[in-house]
Amino acid sequence: MSLAAEAFVSQIAAAEPWPENATLYQPLKEDQILLSDSASSLAVQTFLRMCGLPVQVSCRSNAEYMSPSGKVPFIHVGNQVVSELGPIVQFTKAKGHSLSDGLDDVQRAEMKAYMELVNNMLLTAELYIQWCDDYTATEISRPRYSSPYSWPLSHILAYQKQWEVRRKMNAIGWSGKNLEQVYEDVSQCCQALSQRLGTQPYFFNKQPTELDALVFGHLFTILTTQLTNDELAEKVKSYTNLLSFCHRIEQTYFKEHDRESQSGSSRHSKGSLP
Amino acid sequence: MHTNMAEPMELLCWGGDWDLPSVHTDSLIVLAYAKFSGANLAVKSIDWTWRTITASVPQLHYEGTTVTEPTQILNYLRKQRFNADYELTAKQGADTMAYIALLEEKLRPALLHTFWVDAENYANLTRPWFTSHSPFPLNFFVPGRQASLALSRILLTKAESPLLNITEVEGKIYSEAKECLNLLSHRLGNFHFFFGDTLDAFVFGHIAPLIKAPLPSGQLQKHLNQLDNLCQFCNTILKNYFTDASAEKRMDCSPTATHDPVDANLQKLTQLVNKESNLIEKMDDNLRSSPQHRPHRHETKPSALASARNSTPS
Numbered sequence: 001m002s003l004a005a006e007a008f009v010s011q012i013a014a015a016e017p018w019p020e021n022a023t024l025y026q027p028l029k030e031d032q033i034l035l036s037d038s039a040s041s042l043a044v045q046t047f048l049r050m051c052g053l054p055v056q057v058s059c060r061s062n063a064e065y066m067s068p069s070g071k072v073p074f075i076h077v078g079n080q081v082v083s084e085l086g087p088i089v090q091f092t093k094a095k096g097h098s099l100s101d102g103l104d105d106v107q108r109a110e111m112k113a114y115m116e117l118v119n120n121m122l123l124t125a126e127l128y129i130q131w132c133d134d135y136t137a138t139e140i141s142r143p144r145y146s147s148p149y150s151w152p153l154s155h156i157l158a159y160q161k162q163w164e165v166r167r168k169m170n171a172i173g174w175s176g177k178n179l180e181q182v183y184e185d186v187s188q189c190c191q192a193l194s195q196r197l198g199t200q201p202y203f204f205n206k207q208p209t210e211l212d213a214l215v216f217g218h219l220f221t222i223l224t225t226q227l228t229n230d231e232l233a234e235k236v237k238s239y240t241n242l243l244s245f246c247h248r249i250e251q252t253y254f255k256e257h258d259r260e261s262q263s264g265s266s267r268h269s270k271g272s273l274p
Numbered sequence: 275m276h277t278n279m280a281e282p283m284e285l286l287c288w289g290g291d292w293d294l295p296s297v298h299t300d301s302l303i304v305l306a307y308a309k310f311s312g313a314n315l316a317v318k319s320i321d322w323t324w325r326t327i328t329a330s331v332p333q334l335h336y337e338g339t340t341v342t343e344p345t346q347i348l349n350y351l352r353k354q355r356f357n358a359d360y361e362l363t364a365k366q367g368a369d370t371m372a373y374i375a376l377l378e379e380k381l382r383p384a385l386l387h388t389f390w391v392d393a394e395n396y397a398n399l400t401r402p403w404f405t406s407h408s409p410f411p412l413n414f415f416v417p418g419r420q421a422s423l424a425l426s427r428i429l430l431t432k433a434e435s436p437l438l439n440i441t442e443v444e445g446k447i448y449s450e451a452k453e454c455l456n457l458l459s460h461r462l463g464n465f466h467f468f469f470g471d472t473l474d475a476f477v478f479g480h481i482a483p484l485i486k487a488p489l490p491s492g493q494l495q496k497h498l499n500q501l502d503n504l505c506q507f508c509n510t511i512l513k514n515y516f517t518d519a520s521a522e523k524r525m526d527c528s529p530t531a532t533h534d535p536v537d538a539n540l541q542k543l544t545q546l547v548n549k550e551s552n553l554i555e556k557m558d559d560n561l562r563s564s565p566q567h568r569p570h571r572h573e574t575k576p577s578a579l580a581s582a583r584n585s586t587p588s
Binding site: 105106108109110112113114116117119120121167168171172173188189191192193195196198 | 343364365367368369371372373375376378379380426427430431457458460461463
């Protein structure tokens, strides 16, 4: 959206309180959703739970096309539609709910820097593994992405998405990397996060912020998703404070919904943490 | 600790201008880090050679191995025991990675846009410079290729997929870049350097061209010039490391250390600001009437601190 439109929307947003029927849309959980989208969606859900805002999760096969920016997840609140964690954080802030108000300027700078680190490294690595690694792309990503559609549309859409992602990887210089280097980058990113977290319960003081939601979303999804091999999960598991961080947030914010949201024997998700 | 080399390490990079050792961000990062860590690099500029189109710059050659990309080169230098980050704590090392990611995501698209996509800058500054520094007949191709690479990078990473239109993205990337500069200014505070040489090198590499280049239309440059502590940071590095080669003159991170306001630099900056104040009409309408003004609230803090510390220039 252009900046003027954004200002207009946030003014409207501030006028109404959070409704009861807010909905979050994501691709189909059992068959369609991929690792990166699942991570982003979980991050948004965690953030909204941390703010204490109720939201219903609705799975649609065309969620990506409904979204205003083409990216999932997006939330439908009142008569506005907002996608991606950054704009959603701003939107909830306009409505008066914010997790990072208690931070001073330097801490806010750090929080934004770490959120960029997660987006830059973890999300890009997830996209790379899903779409640029031929084996994973053929076995998992393309079949899952195109599962709601029949041939030949499925064929076309899957290859189109793969081409798009590969183009982006090319532009940012990741196409020259091999899988080992990507795993190494993930490991370094987790090391940085682990060092920043230290022994604290959350990244900043004792209160969770959107950074905690984002990190939880990505790490939990990596740990509970079955890919062609377990190397990615192993890299994350080697940092024990990150594991206990994930456990803690799962227990605090998702415990009461655990039984309801447990998916059946789906090949993709393993359910709760090992 | 770093003597007895069979031959010095060779670095290929773009040449320098406007008081900078190089006009290329990535090359500046490597050059700055090498100065900080005391590595002896034989710098070879690729201007006027065929390497302007064949080589991916910067490139480090040593004993048969070739390393490209600033992050890789810095890792390589560290492995060769040119490590300037010994005294960093683990948390600061993690913070360095995070801030570098912030720079790459938020500031680099706007830098690319300012130099390569903005029509006025490209036509009046960037293209003539690169054309004049490339050999015939490459001078017809090199700037155009860089410009299209820059444009595609911006569109693919920042533009939302149905739109793919550069004007839609412009406002967004500039406001993100201004926010990023404000965040850096907050983090730097009253100190002369950031923590750790790697971060200093990266920040220097990104903002030095923006400060020094004589851009005809540079709203980002204007914004940066208002953040005094970042400008001081850049000028300090240039003065201590690149005008004279003595690395031991590096100042401590003391907030009350006095320093001479470099009059020549200040005059140049003042001239730039005056030149650009005539070009304010060129700013986008969107940007003027948008919540863009929010960043200005943060700006008063660092400049208030800095002006209390600065002596008035004569």
